[in-house]
Each structure stands twice: as C-alpha cells, then as structure tokens.
Amino acid sequence: MKALTDKQKTLIDELLEKMTIDEKIGQMNQISPSIVGGFDVSFEELIEMMTDGRISKEEFNNLMAGAKQDFHDDVNRAGGLGSVLISDPEIVNRLQKIAVEETRLGIPLIIGFDVIHGFRTVFPIALAEAGTFEPELFEKTGRIAAKESRASGIVWHFAPMIDISRDARWGRISEGPGEDPYLASVFAKARVRGLQNDDENPENYVAACLKHYVAYGACESGRDYNTTSMAKSMLHNTYLPPFKAAVEEGAATVMAAFNDLNGVPCTVNSYTLRNILKESYGFDGFVVSDANAIKECIIHGIAEDEQDAAIKAASAGMDMDMGTWIYSKELKPAVESGKLDIAYINEAVRRILSIKMRLGLFEKPYVTEEEMHRYDKLPKEHLAHALEVAEKSVVLLKNDNVLPLNKTSKISLVGALADIPEEVLGSWALSGRAKDCVTIYQGLKNAGADVLYHPCCGPEGEINEIEVQAAISEGDVIVAVVGEFASMSGEASSRADITLPGKQQEFLKMLLDSGKPVVAVLMNGRPLALSWENEHLPAILECWHLGVQMGNAVAHILFGDVNPSGKLSCTFPAMTGQCPMYYNSPKTGRPGSKSKFTSRYLDAPIEPLYPFGYGLSYTSFEYSDMNIQEEKDCLKVSVLLKNTGNRDGAEVVQLYMHDVNASIVRPVKELKGFSKEYLKAGESRKVTIILSKDQMGFYDDDAVYHLENGKFIIYIGGNSKECLEQKITIV
C-alpha cells in the first residue's frame, strides 16, 4: 500500500473539519447484515455456525437465499456505517453506491471479510503452509488471495492470523503459523507483503489485519475464548514478536483478541493497544474489535453497561466496533456528558480514513461486472501455485520402506475423508467452492492409479464392516485417509482428546489385521496424538487440509513424483495429557529424565512423538563439519549438508540457540534462522546461516530488551531435536 500523499493528508484534515460527531462515529461502526424473517441470528453468527459445523455450507446457502438481509441502508445513507463484513460483490457495489453517492460526504465503506488461506483459490491452512519453511510461497498465496477478493470488492482481509499456539487442543492452531515466534514472524511479514504490496495496481492489494492481538493462542487449557495470564517477559518474547514484525512490515490494521490478558480483555486493554501497539511499535493503522467483543466486556465483568464498555474500548485505542452497534449508540452521549474525550474519536477516524485513502477506495469504490466474474473459473497460475504449496506442505512422519507407492500396485483407498470435496478446504474457507476441490480419490485417479474406493469409516459414526472386507480383499496396499473433519478445528473447535476421533483407530486395526501394508494419510487441522499409529503403521503422511489441489498433491507424493519436504510447524505430543507441549520451553531446574524427581509425568513419555521442525524425505540427509565464525555483529554458522540417498530432495536446515546463563530463565532452544536447500542425490553443500547478535537477546519482565554476554550453545540440524551443537562465548 502506498503511503499517504500530502494531498490525501489535507483531504483527511478537511473531511475531519466537515464531519459531524455522528458521521465520525459512523466511521467507527462495522456491521454485518442483520438477517430478518423468521430467525434471530446475525449474519456473522450464521457464518460462525457454519464454520464450527453447527450448520452445513449448503444449509447456510439455503438460509441466505431464503432470508431477507437488512443492510441498514438508512443508517448507511446518513453516514452511520464505516465498514461492512460481506462477500457478495453485487451487494458490495450497492452499499458502496449509497455511501459514495448518497451520503453527505461521500466516504466509501471498507469491506472486510475472513479470507484466511485463500479466497476462491483455497490454499493449505496456515499451520501446514508454515511447514514449507518458504515464506515466499506464503507471500504469493496472499497476493493471489488479494487479487481474487479485490475483484469482489473485498479490500480488507481479516488475516494473517499470527497467534502463537503451543496447545494442540486449541482448534484455532490450524489458522496460524504454529508454535514458534521466529517462524511466525517471518511468515507474518511475508503475508503482509503479499496482501499489501502491489503498489502498481489498486486492484491487486488489500489491507491486512493482524489477529488476534494478543496472546489468544495462550488460552488456558487450550479451550477457546478462555482466559490468558502470563508474565510480561513471556508476552514480549513469545506472543508479541509476530505482531511487532508485521507492524514493521507496514500492516494496515489489527484485530483485538476476545480473551482477557492478565485480567484485562484485549478489547479494552490500553497496555497492549495504546502503550505497546500504537506508541511503542508506532502502528499507524486502525484497530478493530473481534465480533461482539465490546459487548462481551460486560459479560467479562469489566464494564457495567454498554456505555461503560464503549468508553473503556475507545479510550484504550479500539478504533472500530465489529458488530455490536455500541459505538453507534453510546459514544455520542459519552462525549456530550464529558465522560469521553472527543480526541479519541478524532484519532480513530483519522486512522480509518487514512487506510481507506491508501486503499484507493476514493478513486475506485466499485467493482466492474468483468471483475465480479473474473474468477468464476480459477486461473491456471493460481492452481499451479495451490498445487506447489500443497505438495510442499506435506510432512512425512514415518516410512518403513512402504512409500513411495509403485504406480502399478493395486490401491485400496479407504476413509470417508478421501472423497468429500469441501473437506480439503479446512477451517475458514468461506469463499471456496466444492466444484474447485480435488479430493484424494480424484487425485489418485488423475495420476492414473489403479484405485478402488470404499469409504468404510469417517471421523464420526460407525465402521462399515462389509466395505472394510471388500477393501481388504482387493488391494495390494491400503491407503487409509483418516483424521478430522474441517469443522473439528478452527474457531470454537477445541478438543479435550486429540487422538484420532471416532472409531478410526479401531478401523485402522481392522485394516492392519489383513496383513497388507497400510499407509495412513492424515487430514487434520491440529497436531494429533498418534503414538499407537506410529507404533503399528508402516507409513504415516501428514497432509493437513491442503486446499483445492489437495488430491493431486497427495497423489504426487504417494507415487514419489514429488519428494516430501514439509517440516512440522508445531510439536506433536505423544499423548493429549502432555499439552501444552512445545519445543522451546523454559529450562526447568529439573529437566525431565529417567529419574523420578524431574519434570515429567509418571504415565507419559518425556518427549513428544514428533518434535517441531521434524519431517522425513524419500531421501536422507547427513549433517557434518559444523563451524561458527564470529564477526562483529553476527555469527556465521555453517554446516556441510549431504543428500545421502538416491533421490533429489529438499531439506530445511534449522539454526537454534540456547542462552546458557542469562539473567532470566531462557528456552531450552530457540529457532533463529533456517535455509531450505534443494540437493540432487549424492550432492553436498556448505550451508551458512547468519545469526545476528541482535537476535540473541530477550525481554525481561519490565519489557526491556537485553543483550547479554556469556555462553551460548548453537545448534544446527534437520529438526529441533537432532542437531549438531557447539558452544560459544560472546564477550
């Protein structure tokens, strides 16, 4: 997005001069259409009901087709709306026409929507895409999503979701880049660039919205919307870095989180919104609440009524109200009675207007008929990218010489998930279309496989034993697609047990009893506890929800046309009871070991099943000759990487460090850099990763950043567990 020109700045001053207080407050009001006629649920709630599976997409569409939506045209005409949450381009144009041509000042609306991992072309969920360790891919998926949504008049994505999440029980872990602050920061920056940086063409960029600010992923026990509590050092070292990085990259907007942080809901938290975001980080865009969150401050027990909630939110730095109409009703009386300084309102409106100007909305508020239909069919280039990202997101968890499959083998494909088109999309893919989805069954057929399909069993319901018998008798090898429905992750989808849901484990046992090789292909939106599967199955492929090209990508990997290279962006615990489990935990005085009086459970392993950064390949890599060269400002850490197998492949070389002796307890390991290397079979390469000394510090509990001299251990390797290491002293 371009910076404001002097002319635009003057225009904003002039507008602010002319605006009445009602018109100003109108800019701070974001609505969803109210649904009228027979049921009393807001459009947004309906979307959420569909997202969390309470109603299907089909039911949602039927409801919308039959329902009358009230877009509050009169309020719009009076200048009472600043933003609407919708996706239908015809409606966008109609509402925009009222705002631009019928209001006194002609200020366009900013249309926002949940475009989380693609608009029409749906890409892998972010948790999977982060596992590519290729931020350039994430930038491009953002660019494509921006292009596609802008053609529908949507100029503001409620993305990227960059909540660090260390608890696999939390359903929303699927929406973000995983557990590591460094990886998440790199990916957050890339997505902001992808969404916002096509300066040449206003049709191609949108405003990003960093969410959920902040520490939403630290909800206690992984239960959605639950309380969060942590020291400031933890907040600044772990949960804030992706937000800081993305603000530095120029992110236009931020969405506050639902949760309270140390007792203050993020919606009214002046420490996080004003002190950190706006003052310390210098964020110059605007902040929107999460849906209904200003009202929920009353339920939190932190505001006595709607006016109190409005005053607390506006004075904390909340610029726009999503969906409650509380600003609309309460800000004016609060100013008139002297309870709220109008300066807060002026500041919010200036921020909102400046983003609208920078988006080019004053010049081009509408979409043309041609644009509306531009992506009725997905362009080849978008599909090619969707395929590449999907292939690179797959993580090979286990392989006892079963994969890749021989193209001449007869495959018994089983599992209900293998052939339900919309399931490949994953959570929050509201604009994806079933007609664009390639299921795994379809993908195998496209690849020319000799495949017979029997659903047999899904994440819910019973096992169809007749189908199981047929599947067992037919194939040379069984490919079992198991995991979670898309609705089992995402918002409001926490699980207290993260093993395979339903009867799928029993189903896998029946398949194994046949004596035939069984390959598990996992479709899921969170780490699962797979100890039993790991012990008994010869091969496990983590395929997540990979988007529209899922089936083709999985087929290419199964047959070895593509060598898997994805790595885990989140730890896979061995048991649910280990949650929250993450690789970069603070070092205890008694690290878990065989001895009883150490930090461990009596009835669970100490280690996770698969650590952060883990992922196999059809080839193998060897690390040797680690070397550290110290320069004035950095360490140059190098290693010799060799592809020791007989296939070409890619490896993510990961650099970690541990501060051995610091003034506060530091994590056992912290990712500080990575490099993805493509090596031919037999090829060797010296790989060097730069660790800047600025990166080696930490925040203390007063949020002060320290760079301390002393001993460090530097690690380099192919995952967070298995690394070469060397000590170094920095003076």
Ligand code: NOJ
């Ligand atoms: C609630 C979700 O928490 C948020 O991520 C989303 O952007 C809004 N609803 C709008 O749909």
